[in-house]
Amino acid sequence: MQLRSGSFKQRASAALNDATLQKALGKLTREGFVVKRAKVVAELPEFERLRDEAKRIKDDVLQHLDHYLARYEEAVTRAGGRVHWARDAAEACEIVVELCRTAGAKVVARGKSMVGEEIGVSAALEAAGMHVQETDLGEYIIQLAHEPPSHIIVPAVHKTKAQVAELFAAAHRKLGFDGARTEVADLVNEARQVLREQFFRADVGITGANFLIAETGSHIIVTNEGNGDLSSTLPKVHIVTAGIERVVPTLDDASTLLRLLARSATGQATETYTTVTTGPRRPADLDGPAEYHVVLVDNGRSRMLGGAFREMLRCIRCGACMNHCPVYNSIGGHAYGWVYPGPMGAVLTPLFIGLDKAKDLPNACTLNGHCADVCPVRIPLPDLLRKLRNLQFERGIAPPALRWGLKAWAFVATRPRLYHALTGPAVRVLAVLGGRRGRLARLPLAGGWTRARDLPAPQGRTFMSAWKDRAHARIPS
């Protein structure tokens, strides 16, 4: 997927000035998922304990990842499937394209998968002359709009109902629809009719995986639309693409994580469909593909495993962090400029594609901690963002003005006498400038502050100097 994280500020600005986008933002996430999540969490007294357990499971997996992956591959092979290892995005795409070519695929049905977006599998298949049909409703909408997803669970969350109606009218006219539908239920129904045809035409189905089970070689996907199940059972070849960190030891472990996933993601006790798939169709099975492949994608994960950002690999891709993020809810997902938006994207993007190519992402955060508060696997997202800022600072990626400004400030701040001698007069000047209104509407070099708000003026003198005058002050020498 094309990288646009370098232009974060411009994209954020455009998003803030886009009235239609602002109307769509926050509806489904802040007003929908956040409220529903709070409700289902309150109904589950053991939620906090489950979070601890989930963290423990994932930490154990990451500590012994090689072991669990080897066990997983054995189990997949035993079940008649095949595991392919991809070092990076290009290799993963090559493998998928080759598997599709071998299957003689003309149409490939895709269930929503973030790792699929990460490696750019759709573009690779299209480039190889195949038609990729997105089957998740949100993914289908943005496929028609030629846009990347703006949320990891609800990729078209930035679109209004009217925009969707317009896209459908334009795309479905040639299929015999009259373009007159404008209500949500009608639009969903129309998409369902269009997509159902495509499922039957698809030669290969590609899905992601929420969890890979080491003991059985199964993969689990959860969806609300059932499109993932159709993608994995109808075509004759099924390819799963998954990051290497998706593996968990047992089905029991997966069920612990599943109890957290739906609640954290959409505020549902469970998603509509939770499907466990093991290998290709067996003789007694009623349906299923003839071939079952899993492409395990590293793409920078093993590097993260050995460093200061390992905790990020606990992520189960629920999206709770972005749903609760006031920055995400202000600017939407496209501003982040790559696959993963919101707090998890602000950590992952610089790690996957380079600290210098996504300079703003770790910085455009108030460190309010709401994300970490709701993360089902207790990833300390603000701490990780601060570690990224530290790397930027140490490697000279932080802007020179900031670096020198901080150095100068720290020089004074570590000399209390000098600091108090300098700040006393400065405060008095500001107090005078504040005048009778007690605030400043403009101040040189403070445009960032005063663009949207006044600067409350200081009261007159610093506390330290006023305190000195207090008769009973007992200042240790």
Add this chain to the structure above:
Amino acid sequence: MADEGARQGRPARPRVGLFVTCLANLFRPSVAFAAVKLLENAGCAVEVPEAQVCCGQPALNNGDFADTRAIARQVIAAFAGFDYVVAPSGSCIGTIRNDYPELFADDPEWGPRAQALAARAYELTSFLTDVLGLDAVVARFDATVTYHDSCSGLRDLGVNQQPRRLLASVSGLRLSEMRDGETCCGFGGTFCIKYPEISAKMVSDKVGNIEASGADVLLGGDLGCLLNMAGRLKRLGKPTRVYHVAEVLAGMASAPGIGERD
């Protein structure tokens, strides 16, 4: 969070070092004076070490860990001899409590000192209630107020009920909670200057919720957030007055609010 351990081991007249915070020192000394009054009324001997400036957060949050350590060492040394260090800010105390020990995790000399300070560092309303066991103040404030939970205090320290418990004892005061009270106001230290447009959107949303609460007065426990919200309220010409919670609890809110003079 009741802090039983801290309450049991407490001396009769605890020696409290007041961490003024740079914003109270520069912008609103009345907040620090209110804190002194509240602490003294509660039986503490309050001192203000002169060798204090800032907790180091601007450097810390911008990734300059080396300078943060230099500033932190200064704070640790300045407050070494006190029973407690208390600040009218959850943000600065969050840094001292949670980040200092981490910054010196591998430092055999400063690590233990950082931990010792962290264990004795409290946000003002939390100290008054959780450590001193105070559940009422003597103060009057005739207004409907709404309370903004600053993120660091709320999430790093669990400060949420403490200020509300004390405010409930202020006669004439009525609390009207705002919608999304636990959502960040968009201050974020240098964030608001580095990303002014996003910050403006966040503080505008916040100001909308403050207005919708029907309150005449906005209170909070951190001056950074309060300066941000007051600045936006004043820019929009709103009549809402803004005070630090300590000023109201100490009965010192007859002075002009933040961003006002007369």
